[in-house]
Amino acid sequence: MGLGSLASRALRSSSSSRVLSTNPRYNLIRTIVSTPELHKPEAAAESASEPDLPKRTPVAGARVHFPNPDDVIEVFVDGYPVKIPKGMTVLQACSVAGVDIPRFCYHDRLSIAGNCRMCLVEVEKSPKPVASCAMPALPGMKIKTDTPIAKKAREGVMEFLLMNHPLDCPICDQGGECDLQDQSMAFGSDRGRFTETKRSVVDKNLGPLVKTVMTRCIQCTRCVRFASEIAGVQDLGMLGRGSGEEIGTYVEKLMTSELSGNVIDICPVGALTSKPFAFKARNWELKGTETIDVTDAVGSNIRIDSRGPEVMRIVPRLNEDINEEWISDKTRFCYDGLKRQRLSDPMIRGADGHFKPVSWRDALAVVAEVVHQVKPEEIVGVAGKLSDAESMISLKDFLNRMGSNNIWCEGNEKNQDADLRSSYLMNTTISGLEKADCFLLIGTQPRVEAAMVNARIRKTVRATHAKVGYIGPPTDFNYAHDHLGTTPETLTAIAAGTHPFSATLAAAKNPAIIVGAGVFSRKDNSAIFSLLNSLPSKFKNLITPEWNGLNTLLLNAAQAAALDLGLVPQSDSLDSAKFVYLMGADDTNLDTLPKDAFVVYQGHHGDKGVYRANVIFPSTVFSEKEGTYENTEGCVQQTVPAVPTVGDAREDWKIIRALSEVCGVRLPYDSIGGVRSRIRNVAPNLLRVDEREAAVFSGLFGGGGGKVSAVPFGVTVENFYMTDAITRASKIMAQCSALLTKK
Amino acid sequence: MLARLASKRLLEIRQAFHQSPQTVRSLSTALNYHIDTPDNNSKAPWEFNEANKPKVSEILSHYPSNYKQSAVIPLLDLAQQQHGGWLPVSAMDAVAKVVEVAPIRVYEVATFYSMFNRQKVGKYHLLVCGTTPCMIRGSRDIEDALLNHLGVKRNEVTKDGLFSVGEMECMGCCVNAPMITVADYSNGSEGYTYNYYEDVTPKRVVEIVEALKRGEKPPRGTQNPDRINCGPAGGNTTLLGEPKPPPCRDLDAC
Ligand code: SF4
Ligand code: FES
Ligand code: FES
Numbered sequence: 001m002g003l004g005s006l007a008s009r010a011l012r013s014s015s016s017s018r019v020l021s022t023n024p025r026y027n028l029i030r031t032i033v034s035t036p037e038l039h040k041p042e043a044a045a046e047s048a049s050e051p052d053l054p055k056r057t058p059v060a061g062a063r064v065h066f067p068n069p070d071d072v073i074e075v076f077v078d079g080y081p082v083k084i085p086k087g088m089t090v091l092q093a094c095s096v097a098g099v100d101i102p103r104f105c106y107h108d109r110l111s112i113a114g115n116c117r118m119c120l121v122e123v124e125k126s127p128k129p130v131a132s133c134a135m136p137a138l139p140g141m142k143i144k145t146d147t148p149i150a151k152k153a154r155e156g157v158m159e160f161l162l163m164n165h166p167l168d169c170p171i172c173d174q175g176g177e178c179d180l181q182d183q184s185m186a187f188g189s190d191r192g193r194f195t196e197t198k199r200s201v202v203d204k205n206l207g208p209l210v211k212t213v214m215t216r217c218i219q220c221t222r223c224v225r226f227a228s229e230i231a232g233v234q235d236l237g238m239l240g241r242g243s244g245e246e247i248g249t250y251v252e253k254l255m256t257s258e259l260s261g262n263v264i265d266i267c268p269v270g271a272l273t274s275k276p277f278a279f280k281a282r283n284w285e286l287k288g289t290e291t292i293d294v295t296d297a298v299g300s301n302i303r304i305d306s307r308g309p310e311v312m313r314i315v316p317r318l319n320e321d322i323n324e325e326w327i328s329d330k331t332r333f334c335y336d337g338l339k340r341q342r343l344s345d346p347m348i349r350g351a352d353g354h355f356k357p358v359s360w361r362d363a364l365a366v367v368a369e370v371v372h373q374v375k376p377e378e379i380v381g382v383a384g385k386l387s388d389a390e391s392m393i394s395l396k397d398f399l400n401r402m403g404s405n406n407i408w409c410e411g412n413e414k415n416q417d418a419d420l421r422s423s424y425l426m427n428t429t430i431s432g433l434e435k436a437d438c439f440l441l442i443g444t445q446p447r448v449e450a451a452m453v454n455a456r457i458r459k460t461v462r463a464t465h466a467k468v469g470y471i472g473p474p475t476d477f478n479y480a481h482d483h484l485g486t487t488p489e490t491l492t493a494i495a496a497g498t499h500p501f502s503a504t505l506a507a508a509k510n511p512a513i514i515v516g517a518g519v520f521s522r523k524d525n526s527a528i529f530s531l532l533n534s535l536p537s538k539f540k541n542l543i544t545p546e547w548n549g550l551n552t553l554l555l556n557a558a559q560a561a562a563l564d565l566g567l568v569p570q571s572d573s574l575d576s577a578k579f580v581y582l583m584g585a586d587d588t589n590l591d592t593l594p595k596d597a598f599v600v601y602q603g604h605h606g607d608k609g610v611y612r613a614n615v616i617f618p619s620t621v622f623s624e625k626e627g628t629y630e631n632t633e634g635c636v637q638q639t640v641p642a643v644p645t646v647g648d649a650r651e652d653w654k655i656i657r658a659l660s661e662v663c664g665v666r667l668p669y670d671s672i673g674g675v676r677s678r679i680r681n682v683a684p685n686l687l688r689v690d691e692r693e694a695a696v697f698s699g700l701f702g703g704g705g706g707k708v709s710a711v712p713f714g715v716t717v718e719n720f721y722m723t724d725a726i727t728r729a730s731k732i733m734a735q736c737s738a739l740l741t742k743k
Numbered sequence: 744m745l746a747r748l749a750s751k752r753l754l755e756i757r758q759a760f761h762q763s764p765q766t767v768r769s770l771s772t773a774l775n776y777h778i779d780t781p782d783n784n785s786k787a788p789w790e791f792n793e794a795n796k797p798k799v800s801e802i803l804s805h806y807p808s809n810y811k812q813s814a815v816i817p818l819l820d821l822a823q824q825q826h827g828g829w830l831p832v833s834a835m836d837a838v839a840k841v842v843e844v845a846p847i848r849v850y851e852v853a854t855f856y857s858m859f860n861r862q863k864v865g866k867y868h869l870l871v872c873g874t875t876p877c878m879i880r881g882s883r884d885i886e887d888a889l890l891n892h893l894g895v896k897r898n899e900v901t902k903d904g905l906f907s908v909g910e911m912e913c914m915g916c917c918v919n920a921p922m923i924t925v926a927d928y929s930n931g932s933e934g935y936t937y938n939y940y941e942d943v944t945p946k947r948v949v950e951i952v953e954a955l956k957r958g959e960k961p962p963r964g965t966q967n968p969d970r971i972n973c974g975p976a977g978g979n980t981t982l983l984g985e986p987k988p989p990p991c992r993d994l995d996a997c
Contacts (some may be wrong), residue, residue, distance in 0.1 A: 085927055202776065205775075228845075232846030234846075234848065235845075236847065237847040237848065237849060237850060237851040238851055239775040239776070239851060239852070239854040239855075240854045241855045242856065244775060245775075246775050248775060248776050249776075249845070249847065249848060250775075250776055250777050250846075250850035250854070251776075251777045251785055251832060251850075252776070252777070372840075544852040678835060725905075
């Protein structure tokens with residue numbers, strides 16, 4: 001008796017022990033062992049009659065949602081009955097039953113292709129194994145996933161797949177997280193029978209982000225389906241046929257999608273890998289930290305993979321409500337910006353105009369001295385795009401104690417209404433957009449402002465053919481839309497009912513209006529807001545008890561929390577400022593600042609803000625600190641430190657806390673917990689992490705009326721790849737902007 | 744010196760064995776990606792000509808207006824005939840525009856079917872069947888004979904622009920294997936014909952080529968004088984008389 005059959009015996013005898021069998025991977029474990037005696041029919045019969053089956057847990061927490069209670073059917077997976085809604089495939093039924101079916105081409109979020117045949121299972125009364133991903137489950141179906149027939153079928157498929165697959169795992173970046181590698185451990189043979197020449201395929205140039213080694217491709221077409229279905233770029237295709245089949249663009253073309261990096265994740269083998277990450281690290285050397293992204297206002301869930309003090313790569317994390325399982329290229333590839341142009345020491349600008357590194361003590365003392373020499377109303381504080389809630393509340397408390405209330409967050413404006421959360425949040429929620437049947441986008445280009453929100457809109461438009469109207473400058477969309485106009489006057493016409501789109505909007509059951517945050521900075525913003533305020537009374541479905549279709553799409557990660565914390569300036573001009581505290585604010589226009597004003601720049605990158613600074617306080621980036629962020633829909637999330645800080649840098653709130661003490665106005669908190677209890681008094685919702693607190697009142701924008709101007713809406717994000725200090729420092733993003741942005 | 748001698752000897756031995764010197768796998772279709780050339784690039788304008796425009800609308804009328812893409816194969820065929828037997832990338836783009844899909848979707852179709860030539864072909868495009876039955880009956884020799892005689896490589900056009908040689912998969916003529924097909928574009932898309940020459944020999948294909956060069960149209964079909972159509976060579980060998988009934992047909996006798 002061979003070792004394999006011994007092992008399988010041991011495993012089989014333990015199958016009745018509940019301890020082992022509650023583990024859903026248990027089935028996989030058993031199939032790894034080659035069991036020649038199981039190929040005999042008696043053995044199959046024996047294993048089929050296993051007594052009292054243990055309860056299993058669905059794979060990866062698969063949720064079953066019954067849209068219609070009448071449409072429930074029951075199927076049996078390895079003898080274990082499961083209830084599933086009609087229309088599910090056999091593969092989905094198996095995952096509900098806790099059986100993970102091996103697969104290459106099937107992906108939950110893509111259409112079904114059924115071309116890899118790895119998911120073969122045995123179905124009772126069917127003459128041959130069926131491809132479970134493409135086979136709808138029928139009532140009473142008896143599915144067998146671990147019989148000798150299924151195993152043999154999969155082994156055959158695996159042998160064919162490996163026939164033309166190069167044996168280059170040792171130099172392949174996918175090694176260690178490769179589906180083919182993993183599954184060949186379970187179904188592969190230790191040698192091949194193929195003695196002909198292996199196929200080789202010319203590599204394609206898809207741009208600076210995706211590296212291709214096309215010989216490794218197993219033709220699952222996931223990337224083709226992703227590009228055309230999710231990303232909405234019809235570039236990739238399956239060319240040729242038979243063994244000459246290959247993935248490509250035919251005419252050489254870069255992949256110009258803001259979501260292109262996701263093909264790296266969905267490619268089950270190493271055919272599409274990350275170009276910046278190529279040959280940098282092996283995935284088992286990496287430490288994963290589950291955190292969130294701050295480069296836009298979506299707050300995509302990410303995992304930062306680091307090795308020692310270095311961030312090696314960023315990959316998405318599943319969050320059905322926010323980013324599903326995709327992230328934008330900016331989120332994924334901005335990480336090299338975390339290491340470049342970092343400020344590591346406190347510095348003071350000397351008389352010669354050069355910065356000199358000094359100790360924290362000296363730097364704080366200099367600032368404390370200056371701040372006491374200016375009048376309170378000459379003190380201004382600006383929080384940058386990437387600030388977390390903790391640092392913003394500290395800055396506000398500090399400046400308030402110094403007697404000034406001139407503090408705001410980049411992107412927000414003076415006459416903004418911070419009292420009504422509904423006026424600056426995405427009230428429909430990002431996942432809620434999927435229920436909308438009509439969109440009106442006002443002055444916003446979601447594709448560059450919030451790529452993940454755009455992906456949702458595209459998903460909705462694809463699924464339900466929802467109408468999209470757009471008011472703003474001509475721009476790129478990856479779904480069908482009507483360009484209604486470029487100025488707010490079009491909005492006036494829609495509100496007045498004289499525009500053809502009014503009828504569409506009125507007929508819609510769940511209309512969603514999305515206003516871009518770029519509108520905040522317009523002169524006529526209050527007029528536009530009062531116009532928006534008047535919409536719910538005209539379009540009755542816009543706000544109902546179940547639906548709130550009036551949304552604002554914010555631009556920056558800090559914006560929502562800043563408004564929740566009340567960072568609204570009394571006056572937002574810098575003309576008379578004498579002391580300016582820039583907390584990571586790089587996009588504030590300092591041209592009107594008087595020459596003799598003293599500028600403190602507290603930030604992590606030597607970016608635009610540094611040019612005018614007199615003193616620099618180095619702080620930490622989102623991958624190095626614990627911070628609270630609120631995304632555009634009002635969902636509060638926290639970053640988790642993944643790597644240590646650079647040099648002498650400190651967390652933002654700590655710097656301000658230290659400065660306040662030196663200035664003699666000590667802030668009453670010494671720990672992050674202390675800051676958070678302070679936040680509890682101002683905006684308690686910011687402490688409910690991973691929860692979305694809906695706005696209490698719906699649909700009330702601030703705004704004092706007036707007449708809208710004829711000035712066209714502007715473009716808010718000029719370059720998708722470079723929007724903040726981190727992305728501007730990134731080499732990869734610079735390459736992308738050079739190669740991929742439309743000129 | 745010695746090393747060079749040794750390696751030379753090794754080469755000789757290897758050649759003597761002549762196992763499979765083929766290092767590149769021969770594929771029936773041309774490259775699966777496009778390389779810009781002066782006569783084949785996406786900038787060159789391409790349109791269906793006036794004579795073919797009514798045909799385009801005729802083809803489109805066969806399909807529901809929301810399934811226009813179904814017309815892609817007949818339209819590609821039409822475009823190929825119009826363009827002298829091959830499809831430049833701009834012609835595929837033009838078809839994509841007509842059927843309202845992204846160009847890549849048309850490229851996918853055109854690369855799939857080896858009857859769509861994506862490289863320039865001669866007026867007479869000679870397609871050698873390379874599938875198993877023909878291969879067993881010597882199609883490799885047929886191809887070699889053609890290539891040698893014309894002095895070209897596969898998918899290359901002769902200097903005079905008359906001939907090119909390609910490979911095709913089984914054309915359903917295996918009874919008379921080996922066979923070649925001549926796609927004849929010499930009379931434009933009106934007089935376009937597609938002729939099978941079956942039972943060919945390396946000698947016979949050269950004769951066919953020469954005849955074509957002279958402007959003759961050699962009779963198509965089997966080239967074996969002993970054979971009528973696809974019947975057995977030398978006359979029928981079976982079913983010569985009335986077939987005997989099965990032994991148990993007479994039920995009463997059983
Ligand atoms: S490149 Fe990757 S994702 Fe695309 S078909 Fe090949 S194996 Fe599948
Ligand atoms: S996963 Fe079912 S055929 Fe590929
Ligand atoms: S194999 Fe040549 S025609 Fe069938």
